[in-house]
Amino acid sequence: MNRMQINFTLNGKDIHLEIEPGETLLEIIRKRLGEIGTKKGCGVGECGACTVLVEGRPVDSCIYLGIWVNGNDVRTVEGLAAKDGNLSEMQEAYIEDGAVQCGFCTPGFLMSATAMKENGRKYTREEVKRALSGNFCRCTGYKKIIEATEKGLKS
Amino acid sequence: MEEKSNKVVGTSPRRKDAKAKVMGKAKYTADIYESGMLVGKILRSEKAYAYIRNIDTSKAEALPGVEAIISYKDVPKIPYALQAHQFSLDHAGQEDHLIFTDKARFVGDEIGAVIAIDDLTAKKALSLIEVEYEELEPSLTIEAALASKGPWIHEGREHNILSDLWGYEDGDVDKAFTESAHVFEGTYDTGYQQHCHLENHVSYAYMDSEDRIVIVSSTQVPHVARRIVGQALGIPWGRIRVIKPYVGGGFGNKADVRLEPIVAAMTMAVGGRPVILDFSREECMIGTANRHAMRIKIKSGVSEDGKLKVLQGEVLSNAGGYASHGHSPTLVAAGKFVNMYETEAVKVENRTIYTNLPIAGAMRGYGTPQGVYALESHVEDIVTALGLDPITFRKDNFIKENFVNPANGMITHSNGVRECMDRGRELIDWDRKKELYKNQAGPKRRGLGMACFSYETGIYPIAKELGGARIVMNQDGSVQLMCGATEIGQGADTVLAQIAAEVLGIPFDMVHMISTQDTDITPFDFGAYASRQTYVTGLAVKRAANEVKEKILRFAADEIVDLPVYMLDLQDANIVNKHNGQVMAPLDKVALASFYQVDRAEPTTSDVINNAPVNAYSYGATFTEVEVNMRTGKIEILEIFNVHDSGKIINRQLAEGQVEGGMAQAIGQALSEELLMHPTTGKTLNNNLLDYKLPTIMDVPDLGVDFIETYEPTGPMGNKGLGEPPTMSPAPAIRNAVLDATGVAFNRIPMNPQRVFERLKQEGLL
Ligand code: FES
Numbered sequence A: 001m002n003r004m005q006i007n008f009t010l011n012g013k014d015i016h017l018e019i020e021p022g023e024t025l026l027e028i029i030r031k032r033l034g035e036i037g038t039k040k041g042c043g044v045g046e047c048g049a050c051t052v053l054v055e056g057r058p059v060d061s062c063i064y065l066g067i068w069v070n071g072n073d074v075r076t077v078e079g080l081a082a083k084d085g086n087l088s089e090m091q092e093a094y095i096e097d098g099a100v101q102c103g104f105c106t107p108g109f110l111m112s113a114t115a116m117k118e119n120g121r122k123y124t125r126e127e128v129k130r131a132l133s134g135n136f137c138r139c140t141g142y143k144k145i146i147e148a149t150e151k152g153l154k155s
Numbered sequence B: 001m002e003e004k005s006n007k008v009v010g011t012s013p014r015r016k017d018a019k020a021k022v023m024g025k026a027k028y029t030a031d032i033y034e035s036g037m038l039v040g041k042i043l044r045s046e047k048a049y050a051y052i053r054n055i056d057t058s059k060a061e062a063l064p065g066v067e068a069i070i071s072y073k074d075v076p077k078i079p080y081a082l083q084a085h086q087f088s089l090d091h092a093g094q095e096d097h098l099i100f101t102d103k104a105r106f107v108g109d110e111i112g113a114v115i116a117i118d119d120l121t122a123k124k125a126l127s128l129i130e131v132e133y134e135e136l137e138p139s140l141t142i143e144a145a146l147a148s149k150g151p152w153i154h155e156g157r158e159h160n161i162l163s164d165l166w167g168y169e170d171g172d173v174d175k176a177f178t179e180s181a182h183v184f185e186g187t188y189d190t191g192y193q194q195h196c197h198l199e200n201h202v203s204y205a206y207m208d209s210e211d212r213i214v215i216v217s218s219t220q221v222p223h224v225a226r227r228i229v230g231q232a233l234g235i236p237w238g239r240i241r242v243i244k245p246y247v248g249g250g251f252g253n254k255a256d257v258r259l260e261p262i263v264a265a266m267t268m269a270v271g272g273r274p275v276i277l278d279f280s281r282e283e284c285m286i287g288t289a290n291r292h293a294m295r296i297k298i299k300s301g302v303s304e305d306g307k308l309k310v311l312q313g314e315v316l317s318n319a320g321g322y323a324s325h326g327h328s329p330t331l332v333a334a335g336k337f338v339n340m341y342e343t344e345a346v347k348v349e350n351r352t353i354y355t356n357l358p359i360a361g362a363m364r365g366y367g368t369p370q371g372v373y374a375l376e377s378h379v380e381d382i383v384t385a386l387g388l389d390p391i392t393f394r395k396d397n398f399i400k401e402n403f404v405n406p407a408n409g410m411i412t413h414s415n416g417v418r419e420c421m422d423r424g425r426e427l428i429d430w431d432r433k434k435e436l437y438k439n440q441a442g443p444k445r446r447g448l449g450m451a452c453f454s455y456e457t458g459i460y461p462i463a464k465e466l467g468g469a470r471i472v473m474n475q476d477g478s479v480q481l482m483c484g485a486t487e488i489g490q491g492a493d494t495v496l497a498q499i500a501a502e503v504l505g506i507p508f509d510m511v512h513m514i515s516t517q518d519t520d521i522t523p524f525d526f527g528a529y530a531s532r533q534t535y536v537t538g539l540a541v542k543r544a545a546n547e548v549k550e551k552i553l554r555f556a557a558d559e560i561v562d563l564p565v566y567m568l569d570l571q572d573a574n575i576v577n578k579h580n581g582q583v584m585a586p587l588d589k590v591a592l593a594s595f596y597q598v599d600r601a602e603p604t605t606s607d608v609i610n611n612a613p614v615n616a617y618s619y620g621a622t623f624t625e626v627e628v629n630m631r632t633g634k635i636e637i638l639e640i641f642n643v644h645d646s647g648k649i650i651n652r653q654l655a656e657g658q659v660e661g662g663m664a665q666a667i668g669q670a671l672s673e674e675l676l677m678h679p680t681t682g683k684t685l686n687n688n689l690l691d692y693k694l695p696t697i698m699d700v701p702d703l704g705v706d707f708i709e710t711y712e713p714t715g716p717m718g719n720k721g722l723g724e725p726p727t728m729s730p731a732p733a734i735r736n737a738v739l740d741a742t743g744v745a746f747n748r749i750p751m752n753p754q755r756v757f758e759r760l761k762q763e764g765l766l
């Protein structure tokens, strides 16, 4: 198959790559670019562990083709903290409220929650839950994730 | 003056690993890369029960990029047990597993493997392998397995009974039944539940320059993995090194040593080059363990005045194709006949049965959730029939402090179960709502239910309990803490560091936790299972910290301060006068001197492997309110509270997290989760996260958590097990609430809408 050239930004950095048309964004991020913060829990769009932001919108990167991000801005969990290492408010809230256990779902939740925060809308608890319903967590029972997300949205 | 505590235990400092995890910096097995890593993929049986007569790999071998193909023909024929901890020098355990098999025992059984340069090539090669099966009649239910005429699933295991040993009888059962005013009988069924840890099973292995096999693995039990790999391959255990990075959840499933022997065989097949074995979700859900589906029969006798006089029963447990943890979870379920209610007589029989279905193994609670579901459902049936108060009946009959378990001699030192019940009753507003929900008739009916449990922390006296800890003090007085036990998400690193800080008298941040276990480096410990780490490993940490403290105080007394050692203490990283708190010297100054004092340099370390011949019962209760939609069969949980007696709570936030996560898993077990197998082929039908109904954020109600803090004298800090207990009582509490709401007793979980709907229809309630 014909390899294709794509250009995008990953956490603000310009990326130029030649990829196979079938390569997923998750493979590109993890394998080619070595950014391992984004996780794979299923590979078929069921669990949300691989959630990243494309143009500020959360997508399951495991079923999102690399060629679709051409010209886009892509963000992963590695891009949440400020350049000086200061954590984002959402990251802080997740730590403070005990929303992190094994941590495997955490990057995905943080990306979904960050998208919510950045669009500036107000969310009721029901809406918070709905917005996070694409992300599975098996450790926490979700309670502290919901609370942390609400705190992160407020701060 | 009152002795000052460092006040680290009992607070909730930030998790040691939280920052790494929110930044995406925490490295899990698949995040670590070895250059030239090859990809391994397993060839799995398509038949539930068959001899493999031939396997033709010629086409696959011809595929460019295939490095090696191995099968049952190429691996040692040394049977080994997958299970983690049951190894003792005189008891061999249930060794029924080979790295690859020529007799498939379930759909998904491991016959061989491909090693290729990448994922795609490996998958393609798999599809080119031709397997010739000689099919046998599969046993796809317990009944079919028992009725089978053979060949037995495992040779020598007649009628496919893995074990029926260690039944238990105490007191005169017949007499107790004769004297009982009321006799009750019931049968309770639980389904196959899957762990669904977000990180699938993954391991990679390579051989180092000394021909040792290095395995990096998502495991709960690195030191055990080393032993089992050695056994399976028939090589000295010292030639194996197992490294455990961060683990994305385990819940018991990673207490089986499943991938490690395979991936070791893989690297050996390619001259020691690195090979990764990274299970897909679909693979993980057929090829790893599950919670045993059990059928538990109970017959009970109750006296006129509401005393539970006698319990008799049978636990039938479906092991699937291999033993994994085998008979042990069955025995734990059966143990509920003995260690929850104090009766005059008790008799319980156990049978664990092989079937041609996916393997059952350790899952959070380890038989207890099944046993508690059966017993607490049964108790509810008793009180319902006799019109007794469910809380009073339980309080009157539950074991008390100083209870000695007649089956194993373990003594109950602390018991807050009655206080848990009182608190739960209050939290859910039991009395008022009970009154309110009498005589409902509408299409939506509400009910209240409760259930309680007891649970033994750790596995002593069934097997040994060793915990390992090493502490090294740095020049600035901070320490490195290294434990053999494993952080798998539950927060062990943080609470063990809290224990060290508390004992040492230094701030939490001065304890640097080494999270990675490496069997070449970290002290020996059996790992993460049986809710044992804060209890068993905690004892080792306490001892190690005490040793370091003693040493540094002695050094201070000898070299730095002008007080005898017995007058010194460590508080807030200062050497102080124990009696008046006066600061004698800052710890950093003493620690520095311990390295560089010219006459006497004596850096402070301790290295402890602690034998812990103790066990402690944890207790708790669930209270819940449900609403049943009589038209659709949907059960909604309106409120649910778990109240736990796990002794002293070391870190409230982490403890709540454990309880909430466990409750969500139990709600799944009660209402939606079940791995389904085809009734004639045995093929798993829903091995993915769409069709297997794992609770989403929308499905889990608001979870209420509270603790009754008793003091457990055998625990390092007055604590006892907490990791598994949250999964134990929610399912029967929900079942009992549904009974309260509808009058219908559901003796089978999960109570999914379809099952509830059909049953309500049957009962003429629609
Ligand atoms: S890994 Fe992408 S949704 Fe599960």
Ligand code: FES
Binding pocket: A099, A100, A101, A102, A103, A104, A105, A106, A136, A137, A138, A139, A140, B198, B248, B249, B489
């Ligand atoms: S923290 Fe483990 S899956 Fe969410």
